[in-house]
Amino acid sequence: MSVLLPGSLAEALGSLAADPDLVPMAGGTDLLVHWPQRTELHERSYLDLSGVEELRPHRWEADELVLGGLTTYWDIIEDRRAWNELPLLIDAARQVGSVQIQTRGSWAGNIVNASPAADGVPVLMAYDAVVVLDSTRGRSEVPLSGFYSGYKEMRRSPDELVTEIRVPRRAYDVQIFEKVGSRRAQAITKVGVAVTRSDAGWRVVANSVAPFVCRCPALERILEEGAAVGGPDDLLPGIREDVSPIDDIRSTAEYRENVLARLLYYDLLDLCPSFG
Amino acid sequence: MSDGRSDPLRISFTLNGEPTTVEVSPSERLLDLLRYRLGLTGTKEGCAEGECGACTVYLDGLPVDSCLVPAYQVRGRLVETIESLDPKGMAHYHARGTTQCGACTPGVVMTAEWIVRHPDRLETHTVRELMAGNLCRCTGYDGIIEGVEGALGDREAG
Numbered sequence: 001m002s003v004l005l006p007g008s009l010a011e012a013l014g015s016l017a018a019d020p021d022l023v024p025m026a027g028g029t030d031l032l033v034h035w036p037q038r039t040e041l042h043e044r045s046y047l048d049l050s051g052v053e054e055l056r057p058h059r060w061e062a063d064e065l066v067l068g069g070l071t072t073y074w075d076i077i078e079d080r081r082a083w084n085e086l087p088l089l090i091d092a093a094r095q096v097g098s099v100q101i102q103t104r105g106s107w108a109g110n111i112v113n114a115s116p117a118a119d120g121v122p123v124l125m126a127y128d129a130v131v132v133l134d135s136t137r138g139r140s141e142v143p144l145s146g147f148y149s150g151y152k153e154m155r156r157s158p159d160e161l162v163t164e165i166r167v168p169r170r171a172y173d174v175q176i177f178e179k180v181g182s183r184r185a186q187a188i189t190k191v192g193v194a195v196t197r198s199d200a201g202w203r204v205v206a207n208s209v210a211p212f213v214c215r216c217p218a219l220e221r222i223l224e225e226g227a228a229v230g231g232p233d234d235l236l237p238g239i240r241e242d243v244s245p246i247d248d249i250r251s252t253a254e255y256r257e258n259v260l261a262r263l264l265y266y267d268l269l270d271l272c273p274s275f276g
Numbered sequence: 277m278s279d280g281r282s283d284p285l286r287i288s289f290t291l292n293g294e295p296t297t298v299e300v301s302p303s304e305r306l307l308d309l310l311r312y313r314l315g316l317t318g319t320k321e322g323c324a325e326g327e328c329g330a331c332t333v334y335l336d337g338l339p340v341d342s343c344l345v346p347a348y349q350v351r352g353r354l355v356e357t358i359e360s361l362d363p364k365g366m367a368h369y370h371a372r373g374t375t376q377c378g379a380c381t382p383g384v385v386m387t388a389e390w391i392v393r394h395p396d397r398l399e400t401h402t403v404r405e406l407m408a409g410n411l412c413r414c415t416g417y418d419g420i421i422e423g424v425e426g427a428l429g430d431r432e433a434g
């Protein structure tokens with residue numbers, strides 16, 4: 001194993017351009033799991049980003065919150081402004097692992113690790129976040145909702161780093177995040193969902209029910225159109241159109257569909273006149 | 277490899293208040309550096325996957341699982357282990373049954389003391405939520421929670 005320790009973003013991007021096989025390392029909370037046994041990972045070369053201080057801070061602009069490529073969950077939990085303005089970021093962050101994980105894990109790392117069960121991704125996607133990628137070739141910006149194309153497949157070229165995540169600042173009258181796991185902390189999500197409503201419309205984003213975290217256009221249409229929903233099961237056709245849950249070690253497809261329907265129905269019952 | 281990148285890395289950091297310089301392998305975890313190279317065996321290994329919290333140390337003042345930290349990432353930073361705590365400050369934990377078999381105890385005490393030093397966290401979080409990254413199979417957790425609350429009370433009173 002080898003590792004490069006760049007001290008600036010320019011240096012990091014130069015190294016990645018020269019050797020796109022380098023694995024970028026941020027907090028390490030995904031990469032170092034069972035590290036001693038995962039000897040195949042010891043054969044690879046890493047690009048340690050922890051010395052690239054310019055990637056760490058987040059900032060509030062007039063119309064957006066900009067997360068840095070190394071901004072951690074805890075950095076946002078510590079920002080009381082986020083509690084008031086973008087509370088789903090807080091709801092998700094404090095359900096990622098535990099404090100020991102939240103102080104190390106980064107939002108950008110959660111995005112590029114590309115787990116279908118990622119907890120940071122649904123809330124960012126429900127807020128219409130945009131992923132900013134830099135390379136020596138220049139900058140590209142990709143809406144998070146169009147970032148994934150398959151299981152662990154994404155619109156990041158090997159020479160690109162996620163340097164920012166831009167989260168629009170909007171007024172929301174509905175903000176919901178639900179995570180269902182075996183316990184409250186230290187649990188990988190069996191089924192999760194984030195829902196928002198703003199002037200931009202409804203957003204429904206589900207995790208752990210498809211090969212990647214995704215928006216649910218059929219469910220969003222039901223909400224936009226105010227279609228009558230008499231009970232949770234009325235949402236199942238839309239859910240089956242939008243997602244494709246599977247049976248795995250954590251749960252079953254049937255459980256995931258039914259729980260997703262019930263989470264949505266009971267959370268929205270008092271908010272949507274068409275639900276009854 | 278001939279590019280030299282696999283060579284040991286020479287890093288300097290502050291360990292329990294002392295400037296420390298050491299050569300680390302690129303694949304070395306902070307946990308192993310502390311236990312096997314620097315002799316600080318108070319930090320325990322439990323699950324090796326960031327779940328149990330037995331390996332909790334402070335990195336720049338925040339609790340982290342040292343099993344998930346590459347050793348090279350502590351260069352230039354502050355690391356504090358269970359050995360940095362004053363044993364005299366442990367009385368509340370002894371008194372309230374915070375520890376039984378002891379396997380999880382160093383990690384539990386590290387997180388507990390972090391809460392006690394930062395009581396403002398309790399404006400938004402419960403003790404249970406902040407302690408959720410430390411698994412214990414003996415106490416049933418009530419002794420842990422009571423120990424933290426006792427230590428918080430002592431600090432307020434003192």
